[in-house]
Amino acid sequence: MRSAPEIIEQTYREERPRVLATLIRVLRDFDLAEEVAQDAFAAALEQWAVDGIPDTPAAWLFRTARHKAIDRIRRRIKFTEKQAELATIVDVESDLSGDEQEPALLEDDRLRLFFTCCHPALPLEAQVALTLRTVAGLSTDEVAAAFLVPPVAMAQRIVRAKAKIRDARIPFRIPPEEALTDRVEAVLAVVYLTFTEGYAATSGDVVIRKDLCAEAIRLARLLLCLLPGRGDVTGLLALMLLQDSRRNARVDADGDIVLLEEQDRSLWDRAQIDEGLALVPDALRGPPPNAYAIQAAIAALHAAATTATRETTDWAQIAGLYEVLARMNPSAVIELNRAVAVAMADGPAAGLALLDRVEAEGRLVDHHLLPAARADLLARLGRTVEARAEYVQALERVNNAAERRLLLRKLASLGP
Numbered sequence: 001m002r003s004a005p006e007i008i009e010q011t012y013r014e015e016r017p018r019v020l021a022t023l024i025r026v027l028r029d030f031d032l033a034e035e036v037a038q039d040a041f042a043a044a045l046e047q048w049a050v051d052g053i054p055d056t057p058a059a060w061l062f063r064t065a066r067h068k069a070i071d072r073i074r075r076r077i078k079f080t081e082k083q084a085e086l087a088t089i090v091d092v093e094s095d096l097s098g099d100e101q102e103p104a105l106l107e108d109d110r111l112r113l114f115f116t117c118c119h120p121a122l123p124l125e126a127q128v129a130l131t132l133r134t135v136a137g138l139s140t141d142e143v144a145a146a147f148l149v150p151p152v153a154m155a156q157r158i159v160r161a162k163a164k165i166r167d168a169r170i171p172f173r174i175p176p177e178e179a180l181t182d183r184v185e186a187v188l189a190v191v192y193l194t195f196t197e198g199y200a201a202t203s204g205d206v207v208i209r210k211d212l213c214a215e216a217i218r219l220a221r222l223l224l225c226l227l228p229g230r231g232d233v234t235g236l237l238a239l240m241l242l243q244d245s246r247r248n249a250r251v252d253a254d255g256d257i258v259l260l261e262e263q264d265r266s267l268w269d270r271a272q273i274d275e276g277l278a279l280v281p282d283a284l285r286g287p288p289p290n291a292y293a294i295q296a297a298i299a300a301l302h303a304a305a306t307t308a309t310r311e312t313t314d315w316a317q318i319a320g321l322y323e324v325l326a327r328m329n330p331s332a333v334i335e336l337n338r339a340v341a342v343a344m345a346d347g348p349a350a351g352l353a354l355l356d357r358v359e360a361e362g363r364l365v366d367h368h369l370l371p372a373a374r375a376d377l378l379a380r381l382g383r384t385v386e387a388r389a390e391y392v393q394a395l396e397r398v399n400n401a402a403e404r405r406l407l408l409r410k411l412a413s414l415g416p
Contacts, residue, residue, distance in 0.1 A: 008048055011057050012041050016137050017222070019061050021109035024116075025172045027069060030134065030162040036072060040065040110135070111226045112172050117161075118187045119170050126161035127190050133158055135222075136215045147197065184227065188236050188292070191219045195240050199247075200400075213244045235283035235292030241276035242299035245269040257406045261308035273303045294325045308344075315345035332363035336373055348380040368397035372407060384414050 016037065023033035040061045054060040117130040128147075132138045144154035164170070175183045198212025220237040227233050249263035258264075280300050283293035298321050305313040322338035335358050343351025355374050364370040375390035391411040398404050 005045065005049065007053055008041075008045050011044070011053070013137070015058050015061060016041070017110055017113075017135060018058060019065060020134060020137075021113040022062070023065055023069065024134070025109050025112060028166075028172070030165070032069065032072065034134075036065045036068040037061075039068045043068075110222065111174055114187050114223070114226070115175060115183055116165060116170060116172050118183070118190050119165070120183075120186060121168055121170060122161050122164055124190070124193070126157055126164070127186070128193055129154060129157050130161045131190050131219070132194065132215065136219060138215065142211075184230070184232065187223065188232060191216050191223070192236060192240070192292075194219070195244075199243060210247060213240070213247065216240060217244060231283050231285060232290040232292055234279050235290055235294075235296050238276045238279035238283050238296035239292050239299055241272045241279070242296060242303050245272035245276065245303065251402065255402055256409075257402050259406075260302070265306065268303070276300065277303065291325060291329045294321055294328065297321055298325075310344060313344070315341050319345050332358055332361075333369070336364065336369055339377075340373060343377055343380075348377040352377040352381070366397060368394040368403070368407070371397070372410075375410070379410075379414060388414050 019040065020033055020037045023037055024030055027033050027036075043064050044057075044061065048054070113135055114131070117134055118127045122130070129143055132143045133140060140155050140158060141151045143149075143158075144151040147154070149157075174180075195213055195216035198209040198214075198216065217237070217240050220233065220240060224230075224233050224237055245268050246260075246263065248269070249265065249267040250258055252258055276296065277300055280293070280296050283289070283296055289297075298318050301314050301318055301321075302308075307313065319338055319341035322334060322341055326334045326338060335354065339351040339354035339358070341351075342354055352374065355370065355377065358364060359370060359374070371390040371394040375387045375394060378384075378387035378390060388411060391407055391414070395404060395407050395411070398407060
């Protein structure tokens with residue numbers, strides 16, 4: 001049987017986003033909402049251990065947070081501001097007066113919080129930081145650590161984002177129907193950016209940050225609950241589940257990268273694969289299919305294969321899907337992945353021709369991925385001297401320590 005602190009900790013994780021979202025809507029003050037939410041959970045930790053868990057924990061937390069918000073507002077009232085502050089107290093009492101909040105209202109408030117944190121008026125890095133801080137519930141130190149930013153700098157970033165929301169009077173609301181699709185795309189972009197930074201860290205000593213991947217998947221699950229039936233949300237969740245299912249096989253005991261063709265597929269998470277595969281058909285129904293659904297379909301083909309060889313992996317279909325994806329969302333990285341798939345399906349010379357085109361267009365000039373991919377295909381063609389030069393160029397551009405070690409191993413494999 002779980003102890004009261006364990007139950008309270010679980011309740012905190014589950015109820016905090018709902019409590020905080022409604023408090024932010026009512027108080028229109030991120031900092032005050034976070035403070036009284038924390039106070040309410042601190043009170044719960046003390047009182048529930050004695051009295052037991054209430055039948056409706058959310059209702060108890062709302063009542064407690066309401067009282068603490070009113071107390072804090074009253075304490076800071078100045079004579080010249082009394083009428084405005086008293087009006088705020090009336091708003092708080094009326095909005096949080098019931099014993100229970102309607103479930104639909106709670107979910108709407110969480111969705112409103114998503115859109116507020118990911119408002120286009122905020123810089124992208126601020127959107128990510130604020131979403132992880134308020135919607136996901138990570139501490140400022142945790143957000144800073146996730147993106148290798150000093151805690152003081154991250155705190156300043158979050159403070160500026162909150163001030164922008166306040167000063168620009170960014171509305172705490174679900175966008176109107178005509179703007180909903182564009183705004184959902186912005187929210188999904190923030191969630192996927194969080195996942196990709198965890199899945200393939202751009203800098204630091206490790207290649208995978210499991211906590212960031214887990215938070216992104218959790219956010220996508222929440223979005224799917226709030227926006228059921230949307231193919232783009234379904235596609236993103238499927239994509240992340242399928243990609244993350246390989247995490248235990250992607251690095252060895254020393255933290256070194258294990259490439260797809262060398263991975264022990266028995267280490268892949270079958271439960272996540274099954275869940276992701278079940279979501280892909282819904283994501284692809286469209287119309288038309290979205291970019292996340294196409295990427296999920298590619299990941300599904302890898303998940304269904306027993307090896308990375310041409311005999312068991314449908315590389316031709318993967319290359320075709322990347323071509324579709326490139327038309328939908330032109331990107332040098334997509335073209336690079338397509339070239340790799342074409343090389344597996346039709347041979348390294350065909351893939352190298354596509355990479356030569358990317359290089360000629362001047363794309364990915366500052367990234368290590370292009371010379372690393374070119375080096376691999378050149379090595380497979382026996383053009384060792386050229387391959388060695390490309391690996392050296394990739395080493396000059398890479399920032400992640402694990403990826404640097406991989407490139408050094410590949411360079412050494414070419415011989416003296």
